[in-house]
Amino acid sequence: MIQPTLLKKQRLILFSLLLLIPITILIGLGIGYSALSYDRLIPTFLGKGSFKEEFVLFSIRLPRIIITLLAGMGLALSGAILQGITRNDLADPGIIGINSGAGVAIAVFFLYFLIEAGSFIYLLPLVAFIGALLTASLIYIFSYKKSVGVQPIKLVLVGVGFSMALSGAMIVLVSSAERAKVDFIAKWLAGNIWGTDWPFILAVLPWLAILIPFTLFKANQLNLLGLGEPVAIGVGVSIEKERITLMFAAVALAAAAVSVTGGITFIGLMAPHIAKAFVGPRNQLFIPIAILIGGWLLLAADTVGRNIGDTEGLPAGIVVALIGAPYFIYLLLKKS
Template identity: 45%
Template sequence: MKGTFMSLAEVRRTRRSIFVISVLFIGIIVAFLISMNTGVIRMSPLDVIKTLVGYGTDQQHLVLFDFRLPRILIAILIGMGLAVSGAVLQALTRNALADPGIIGINSGAGMVILLYVAFYSAPTSAPVYLLPILAWLGGGVAALLVFMISYRRHKGLSSNRLVLNGVAISSGFSAVTILVSLRINPEQFQFVQTWLAGSIWSKDWNYVSALLPFIVVLLPFVYFKSQTINVLNLGAPLATGLGAAVAKQQIWLLAAAVGLASSCVAVSGSIGFVGLIAPHLARRLVGQRYQTLLPTTALVGGLLVLVADTLGRWILQPSEIPTGIVVAVIGAPYFLYLMFRTKG
């Protein structure tokens, strides 16, 4: 009887997860069509569909495939990467406030990118495919510093110290970024300000192809490790007792989380709060099991960034509000709520 009850409960959870994932997927499709119609040149959903299948005008084809579609795909990929990175970091640190931006990964990756760009006459002259790799190195250095400072030999990793040290490291990298911005030419300074605001400045297919390999490789890798993340989320002592190679698995998952966040920063700038909000919303929808939590988190993150980018382009047309600002308007109150709840 107990086995029957458990199987029925599992069926209900599976059905709920499938329903939630389906709704989120449909939401992304709807937001995709709306975003395609957002801009100076109007395109109805029917025009979008006709152009996608090859029946649009030359102008519609140019607007859709050369300007809007790459940006929309980048927004979705960025949302997925940042969201899953945040979910992994929250599991590894067992801290509800862990996020690539809060613990300094975004700032470290961005600082390296901006230092590299400062050696070029224009940001677009930097080799596109090198940017995610450099960002990964910068984000990895930041993460390593934060984890080393937060670790205590006899007490292990302190989650509270992790967040505080992450904020401190992030502030240090941000200060270096500001110093660099004071010594560059006006064109590069404009790029720096755009990057700091979290604007999706990379809007062509080269940046899509530069970001896509990281997402395509690292997201399945993290999902493959979902059962391991479930075990690590129980805490190091219990995970060790269950036979998990805790240190080895933590290093692999941390490298994947840094790679996801850093590659996204390389093509979008500093968009915060996505890795914080998306995992929490996903947990409310499908629960704690990472087999369902990770895909749900990815879809929530992709939808969040896509909606934020669409709103940023729509509110003040023809001007734009950086995507990071729109996300911050949503994320900052939720972050304060989580801090209050965690403190309590």
């Protein structure tokens, strides 16, 4: 039974985040290379803005904000699942190579397959999922030992190794590509939010709409897996079946997110940890908070990044990494 005080605390934090996210969205709508006056936002939403105001709001600013929010949520939930099934606080889809697998698949698809623009958008999450799933499967196999199951530290080390190898493969792919395509892949690697149009939202949204409720439904199984294999077996959990099912969900969430945002790392690491610090490790309590924190973190990083420097700004992936890398080192030292 969940303590009433924890439930009350969870609701308070969720309410706070549901206030913080719209405030960040409002700030993001008004600032940027093409500034949009805050007193013109409501008239523009109501269809009383100029052509320029409506174009900036509906074609540039708003779809980017929504896709960033959704991608951050997906990455945060993916990280929470991976940390639960591996019992490893350092697990993150970017750190252990899943994002890199998705990236290589997208690069191959983009460079060598001639697909119509309309189909390309909706196929991207699926292509990224196939690449990420193959990578995750290999990482799982190499970090699994029959007598003890998945070894948490080994999983991270194997994942980092795969990430480096796949980065090398990406360089080989890029070296023979056209300049325009190289520019796209370079932006993807840096974590530059590039899927900034309404069709990209429609491409990603179904994955989250299915997998977020599914993960919340599986929250109790995640709790049991986190207690260790003997306890999980003792209460009748089919460990391998649940672990593989949840791994599928984590990979799909990460792949859908990075297919439109590029190689974003550390959101899946930080958001679950921050959420657990608020309400503890019980999945029913911290996962909803982690989802909102992940969305807000990536939204805030992109808002800050696109307002730094020239018209291109700084990729959201770099802004997140500036915060996430020191945090990862801190966790690594804490565990050792």
